[in-house]
Amino acid sequence: MVVLVTGANGQLGQSIQFIAHKYPNIQFVYTDYQEMDITNFENCQSVFAVHKPQFCINTAAYTAVDKAESEVEKAHLINAVGPENLAKVCKEFDTVLLHISTDFIFDGTSTSLSMTNGYKETDIPNPQSVYGQTKLDGELAIQNNWEKYFIVRTSWVYSQFANNFMKTMLRLASERDTLSVVHDQIGTPTNAVDLAEVLLKIIQSCHAELVSVSPNNFGVYNFSNEGICSWYDFAKEIFQQNAISINLNPIPTEAYPTPASRPAYSVLDKTKIKKVFHIEIKEWKDSLKECLTQLKR
Ligand SMILES: NC(=O)c1ccc[n+]([C@@H]2O[C@H](COP(=O)([O-])OP(=O)(O)OC[C@H]3O[C@@H](n4cnc5c(N)ncnc54)[C@H](OP(=O)(O)O)[C@@H]3O)[C@@H](O)[C@H]2O)c1
Numbered sequence: 509m510v511v512l513v514t515g516a517n518g519q520l521g522q523s524i525q526f527i528a529h530k531y532p533n534i535q536f537v538y539t540d541y542q543e544m545d546i547t548n549f550e551n552c553q554s555v556f557a558v559h560k561p562q563f564c565i566n567t568a569a570y571t572a573v574d575k576a577e578s579e580v581e582k583a584h585l586i587n588a589v590g591p592e593n594l595a596k597v598c599k600e601f602d603t604v605l606l607h608i609s610t611d612f613i614f615d616g617t618s619t620s621l622s623m624t625n626g627y628k629e630t631d632i633p634n635p636q637s638v639y640g641q642t643k644l645d646g647e648l649a650i651q652n653n654w655e656k657y658f659i660v661r662t663s664w665v666y667s668q669f670a671n672n673f674m675k676t677m678l679r680l681a682s683e684r685d686t687l688s689v690v691h692d693q694i695g696t697p698t699n700a701v702d703l704a705e706v707l708l709k710i711i712q713s714c715h716a717e718l719v720s721v722s723p724n725n726f727g728v729y730n731f732s733n734e735g736i737c738s739w740y741d742f743a744k745e746i747f748q749q750n751a752i753s754i755n756l757n758p759i760p761t762e763a764y765p766t767p768a769s770r771p772a773y774s775v776l777d778k779t780k781i782k783k784v785f786h787i788e789i790k791e792w793k794d795s796l797k798e799c800l801t802q803l804k805r
Contacts, residue, residue: 512561515568519670546590559746587642611663612640616771626775667700679777691740691758733792
């Protein structure tokens with residue numbers, strides 16, 4: 509079975525490469541800009557023609573959330589036109605498309621949600637940032653062009669690879685005695701390696717027909733680690749697990765203004781993905797521990 513991965517140099521792309529050895533029945537084809545620019549339709553067509561993948565995992569994205577506010581066209585091209593190109597090419601080659609989306613498609617303002625397990629796949633999106641809007645446009649472009657897709661929405665992705673919040677906190681702790689982190693944005697961290705495992709589990713399930721590849725199973729799914737925290741809690745746990753002593757101050761969002769506004773509450777309800785694919789999800793603190801262990805190796 510051939511699985512083509514886009515954006516392979518990013519943190520999710522590298523996480524897939526990190527666990528690929530566990531899937532000897534899969535022949536992975538890794539591509540980033542140089543091999544396959546998802547914004548170039550003909551480029552995608554010619555790469556698909558060579559490899560004829562049964563599955564394509566699109567991890568390629570424009571992920572600079574704040575910069576997107578001033579680079580609207582570029583963000584739209586990569587996050588919306590790119591997925592549209594892939595959906596069309598996947599249709600041409602009868603390839604199942606797995607695409608990653610984000611909690612930033614929600615506005616995070618619903619107070620009633622805090623009483624539940626979080627946003628469901630069926631909740632109405634209302635992005636508050638250019639990044640969130642372009643990611644939603646990407647979801648819609650896929651849905652309008654190809655029926656064999658899995659869109660997996662996730663949140664607060666970190667890993668031992670590339671740049672992310674966890675690595676930023678560790679770097680800042682080595683430079684400063686005091687740090688302030690927002691305490692009123694609530695969500696769930698996601699170890700990219702756990703996300704990679706789930707994507708490959710979906711592929712294996714489909715391939716083995718454990719989950720029949722029917723229109724009922726294609727669609728939108730949520731995935732993050734288990735548990736709920738604020739960015740402040742996340743930072744505190746990173747420092748605790750590393751035995752780093754630092755003055756950590758909880759601050760409100762107003763005290764840390766950013767070009768893009770972020771959802772105040774973006775916990776994702778994972779009931780659907782757990783039920784359909786029979787997966788168990790790790791608690792975020794346990795997964796963080798595993799990630800930090802890998803980072804120290
Ligand atoms: N990071 C998060 O906290 C987070 C949260 C929720 C959802 N997500 C979603 O999860 C997915 C994976 O995120 P990530 O953190 O792994 O992102 P990432 O580290 O930024 O990786 C994205 C990769 O895509 C590449 N890329 C950009 N434009 C491309 C193009 N036109 N053609 C081919 N490759 C291109 C990037 O290359 P360059 O680096 O050279 O630009 C990079 O290697 C994305 O869909 C993202 O929106 C992420």
